[in-house]
Amino acid sequence: MSDMLGTGLSALLAYQTALNTTSHNISNANTEGYSRQRVSLSSVQGTGTGAGYVGAGVQIAQIARISDASTVNLLQGYTSSQSRADTYASYASRLDSLMSDSSLNLATPLSGFFSAANALANNPTSSSVRQAFLAAGDTLASRFNEIQGQLDSLNDEVNNGLSTTVGELNQYTDQLAKLNNQITVAQAQFGGQAPNDLLDQRDQLVKEISSRIGVRTEAQADGSVNVFTTTGQALVLAGDATALGLADDAYHSGNLDITYGGQSITSQISGGAIGGLLDTRRELIQPAQNEIGRLATALAVSVNQQNAAGVDLDGNAGGNLFTVPAVGVLTNTNNTGSATLSASVSSVSALGTSNYVLSYDGSAWSASDARSGASVSLSGSGTLADPLVLGGVSITVGGSAQAGDRFLVQPTTHAAGEIGMATSNARSIAAAAAGSAANSSSNSNAQALAALGAQTLLNGGKDSLSAAQSAMVARIGSQSQQAGIQLDAQTALQSQAQSAWESKSGVNLDEEAADLIRYQQAYQAAARVVQIASDVFQTLLSATKG
Structure with a gap:
């Protein structure tokens, strides 16, 4: 009877565990990341008799977690890609909306400025027309300033986003390292x-x-x-986590760098929200800043040069109508020399939309594109008589550079925020031709000012200001559209990977309900076995007493 009772009890314990596991599955059906568990049963080795082996019951062989490593890895990979695409598409859409917003549209004040120049050419001595021309210039400069402010705000958002997301990442890697320790101990026990x-x-x-x-x-x-990061930096090794850091970039340009062990790894990061933020800065915000800045610089330089070619109402040579934005030159914090660089725009036609890194090797200067790292043509030696020239910018070097010194040249990054009116005196507009007397009704220089609107000033004499502005808006719109398409594709792939994981590891309540009934019936049968064994035992006891 003891064998029968033991067999029944083993079944009770086994099916109780199976019921508990099924209940656990049902309870966690909506727990994110929960993988269903399955009980595996095996028979207990029987006892040998002359007639053969008599079974000794059932035991739990394993409580298995239903999971597939390849499915999990696929889901994690697509989650990273989708998060990057989502972050990038969000900023691309906002930038597109910014550039097409009627209240920030550059095309209208740009057209209005040259329309005012045409009116000036038709009535060059009119005080009200001259004031209207300056007012149109001020409106245009203010619009440049507003757009720069919006772009700078987006860049600040990216910095804040990096700070927040890196903080979250470090919390998760720290939690994972601690969990690794718990898992190791639990598995060994x-x-x-x-x-x-x-x-x-x-x-x-x-x-x-x-x-x-x-x-x-x-x-x-x-x-x-x-x-590890995709390029091999260890974030979690067993029970140890290494936190990523944030620091100003080496040029203190206003951009945050991601650091690992104190060294920048910004250029090595891809994927996830952090990758999306970095790509937003590199591919969306910085190009937009440079393009809008080039328009501002080209306008200021070209209008000032043309105004200088004429005579104002007082008979003086024309002065600057716009303040000319400065070319930014930033020093790398690791430089060991005393060199200082000063730069100015030397050719509007050659002015590009890239930033450049100037490097000194101890004997000569070289230049590369700051974003791609590609070599850029550089001429000159850096003296006043023979300045360094690249991308429409002339650069003179003062002091002494040492091997390894580097400088970041930003021809137009902040130009849209720096342009403004250099005068409020309407008489200083040089509408008349050079050599004209004071109060001359000559309008030839005003006509030349108006003609700048259609003149192909940019891209080697291929594009006018308005054409370049339209191309910029179209490019940003195309980027936004492509980012949206990419987001849809990555979201679909992530959804498919999630479905594959759920099919493999997720809890199916119908299956669990069926298992619940099956294990309940088995448990009831085992309980009946125990009851019968008890009854038989009681019967035997009664018989021996009789």
Whole structure:
């Protein structure tokens, strides 16, 4: 009877565990990242008799976590790509809206300025017409300033986003390192059996990390997982986490760098929200700043040059109508020399939309594109008589440069914020031709000022100011459209990967309900076995007493 009772009790315990596991699955059906668990049963080795082996019941062989590493890795990868695409598309859409916003549209005040110049050419001595021309110039300069302010605000948002997201990332990597320790201890305590729920938490943390930065993972035999950036920097190694840092870039340009061990790894990061923010800065905001700044610089330089070619109402040579934005030159904080660089626009036609890094090797200067790193043509030696020239900018070098010194040249990055009116005196507008007397009714220089609106000033004499402005708006619109398409594609892939994971590891309530009934029936049958064994035992006791 003891054998029958033991067999029944083993079944009761086994099916109670199965019921508990099924109940656990049902309870966590909506828990994010939970992988369903399955009980595996095995028979207990029977006892040998002369007639053969008599079974000794059932036991729990394993409580398995239903998970597939390739499916999990795929989901984590697509989560990273979708997060990057979502961040990038959001900023692309906002930038597109900014540039097409009627209240910030540059085309209207640009056209209005040259219309005012045409009116000046038709009535060059009229005080009211002259005032209207200056007012149109002020409106145009203010519009440039407004757009620059909006772009700078977007850049500040990116910096703030990096600060927030890197902070979140560091919290998750720290949590994962601690969880790795828990998993290792738990697995060792129970003969290598996996702590299923902790492994779910582990994978969910890796997913959270992936949504913030592109990573690759290495699962370990002890249940822990190591996490690296896509270029190999270790974020989590067993129970140790290495936090990413934030610092001003080497030129203090107003952009934050991502650091690892004190060294910048900004250019090595891809994927996740952090990758999306960095790509937003590199591919959207900085090009827009440079393009809008080039328009402002080209306008100021060209109008000032043309005004200087004429005579104002007082008979003087024309002066500047616009303040000319400065060319930015920033010194690398690691420079060891005393060199200082000063720069100015030397050719509007050759003026590009790139920033440049000037490097000194101890004997000569070289230049590269700040974004791509590609070599850029550079001429001159840097003296006043022979300045360095690249991209429509002339640069003179003062002091002494040392090998390894570098400088960041930003021809137009902040130009739209710096343009303004250089005069409020309407008489200083040089509408008359050179050599004209005071109060001359000559309008030839005013006609030349008006003609600048259609003149192909940019891109080597190929584009007018309005054409370049239209091309910029169209390019940004195209970027926004492509970003939206990419987001839709990545969202679909992430959704498919999520569905694949749910199909493999998710809880199916119908299946669990069926298992619940099946295990309940088995439990009831086992209880009946125990009851019968007890009844038989009582019957035997009664018989022996009789």
